[in-house]
Amino acid sequence: MRLGIRAALAAAIFIGVLPPPAARAQEKPAAGEPAGDVKWVTEKEAFDLAKATGLPIMVCVNMDGEATNDRVPETLYRDPEFVRRSRSFICVMANRECHQEIDVNGVKVCSRFKTMPCSRHADHWRSLVIDRLQLVPANGNFISPQHHFYKADGSHICGKAYLESNDVLWPLMDQATEAAKPDVLQKLQPYLAIKSAAELRGKLTALVPIQRETLFQLLIDKGEGEQTKLVTTLAESTATPLDVRRDAVAALGLPGREEMLPALARAADDAKPEIRQAALRALARVGGKATWPILGDRLGKESVDAVRASLMALIADPMLEEPKVRAGLIVVFGREKNLGAKIALARRLAPWCESDAKVFDALNAERKKAAQPRLKAALWWAIGYGKPAEKPLAELSKEAAAEKQPRVREMALRAVGKMSGEPSEGYEEILTKAEEQEKEKEREAADPARRRPRPKEE
Numbered sequence: 023m024r025l026g027i028r029a030a031l032a033a034a035i036f037i038g039v040l041p042p043p044a045a046r047a048q049e050k051p052a053a054g055e056p057a058g059d060v061k062w063v064t065e066k067e068a069f070d071l072a073k074a075t076g077l078p079i080m081v082c083v084n085m086d087g088e089a090t091n092d093r094v095p096e097t098l099y100r101d102p103e104f105v106r107r108s109r110s111f112i113c114v115m116a117n118r119e120c121h122q123e124i125d126v127n128g129v130k131v132c133s134r135f136k137t138m139p140c141s142r143h144a145d146h147w148r149s150l151v152i153d154r155l156q157l158v159p160a161n162g163n164f165i166s167p168q169h170h171f172y173k174a175d176g177s178h179i180c181g182k183a184y185l186e187s188n189d190v191l192w193p194l195m196d197q198a199t200e201a202a203k204p205d206v207l208q209k210l211q212p213y214l215a216i217k218s219a220a221e222l223r224g225k226l227t228a229l230v231p232i233q234r235e236t237l238f239q240l241l242i243d244k245g246e247g248e249q250t251k252l253v254t255t256l257a258e259s260t261a262t263p264l265d266v267r268r269d270a271v272a273a274l275g276l277p278g279r280e281e282m283l284p285a286l287a288r289a290a291d292d293a294k295p296e297i298r299q300a301a302l303r304a305l306a307r308v309g310g311k312a313t314w315p316i317l318g319d320r321l322g323k324e325s326v327d328a329v330r331a332s333l334m335a336l337i338a339d340p341m342l343e344e345p346k347v348r349a350g351l352i353v354v355f356g357r358e359k360n361l362g363a364k365i366a367l368a369r370r371l372a373p374w375c376e377s378d379a380k381v382f383d384a385l386n387a388e389r390k391k392a393a394q395p396r397l398k399a400a401l402w403w404a405i406g407y408g409k410p411a412e413k414p415l416a417e418l419s420k421e422a423a424a425e426k427q428p429r430v431r432e433m434a435l436r437a438v439g440k441m442s443g444e445p446s447e448g449y450e451e452i453l454t455k456a457e458e459q460e461k462e463k464e465r466e467a468a469d470p471a472r473r474r475p476r477p478k479e480e
Contacts, residue, residue: 062138065145069174078198111171257285334354364397368400389405403436
């Protein structure tokens with residue numbers, strides 16, 4: 023047992039409050055334990071810590087000799103998202119096989135899991151998987167890998183046998199943290215008496231994410247101005263550790279709580295991408311039209327691909343009613359390099375060409391410089407929703423007739439016709455007909471007998 027855990031448990035029993043090492047991720051790694059790995063503990067440590075902190079236990083069962091089982095230790099358990107999420111759990115590993123042991127910083131550890139001796143995970147197979155949790159059926163047919171979640175009293179929260187992909191676990195982990203929140207909350211009572219943001223900040227590093235999130239939501243839900251101000255101060259202060267700031271920002275995202283929008287708007291413009299991403303997700307949880315201008319404004323500013331992708335996933339079509347959202351999408355459209363994504367954006371913006379001149383002008387300007395036929399055809403179709411004045415329409419008509427590529431010309435002429443008030447078919451139907459006409463011309467060129475006779479001139 024590591025000294026940090028032993029000392030923490032002693033402190034918890036002595037003073038009856040939440041023990042500092044609930045955040046064992048914060049303590050200095052033991053020899054042979056890389057800082058970026060999941061923090062695995064023994065069976066006894068797991069249940070003692072769960073009773074002291076209310077945190078759920080995650081039991082990971084792995085076996086040898088099968089592709090998925092062999093992949094999981096190298097991929098899932100070293101996936102940064104899994105490692106981050108694991109900080110809200112007390113993690114125990116079980117594997118009945120013993121492997122070659124290697125030397126890591128002077129400590130002998132299992133070559134498969136690299137952060138514990140083989141004897142530990144092998145003992146857990148017998149004492150935990152078979153005896154305590156009784157996961158192995160009477161016929162001995164055990165499917166692996168398995169991941170199960172338990173409360174301190176040993177009651178099962180949820181679990182799954184086998185693993186098709188890493189992200190299959192995320193909903194289970196969310197379910198387990200929600201189920202454990204009442205127990206976590208009970209252990210957080212001493213923190214509710216703290217009135218100073220500086221004092222609270224100093225103690226929050228001793229908590230894991232689930233504890234911080236639960237505490238912040240409790241402070242906000244109490245509806246007292248000073249308590250809410252504590253959370254917003256922590257969220258905005260650069261003196262607050264980054265992970266604590268991120269959790270504080272996330273806690274501000276309560277459905278319908280529009281009074282949180284000023285703080286979330288400031289967080290959405292923060293210099294740290296992690297804070298911006300947390301703010302955007304929190305805004306989505308608040309919901310309502312009041313959040314749309316903030317999200318739209320961020321669309322036009324965001325430069326980090328991962329954050330922009332998360333933001334784009336939040337933008338639903340009804341939100342395009344907000345001018346700032348349309349303006350932000352125009353900026354994203356102009357920067358987009360992927361052809362398929364660019365065409366999809368053009369089609370989302372198309373219906374607004376009639377009522378928003380900025381959308382029409384942006385798509386038309388892109389159409390003039392587009393070299394790829396698919397993109398040019400999509401942009402002609404998009405601006406077909408517009409209602410330009412007579413003179414610009416005449417110019418567009420000339421440009422449409424001058425298009426050299428048949429499918430693009432067909433789409434362009436249909437778009438001009440639609441702008442003039444003629445009924446038009448859908449985008450896919452026009453492209454399909456143009457493609458069929460083009461193929462027919464190729465067949466006629468190859469087989470003169472297929473050529474249709476031209477009508478005689480009178």
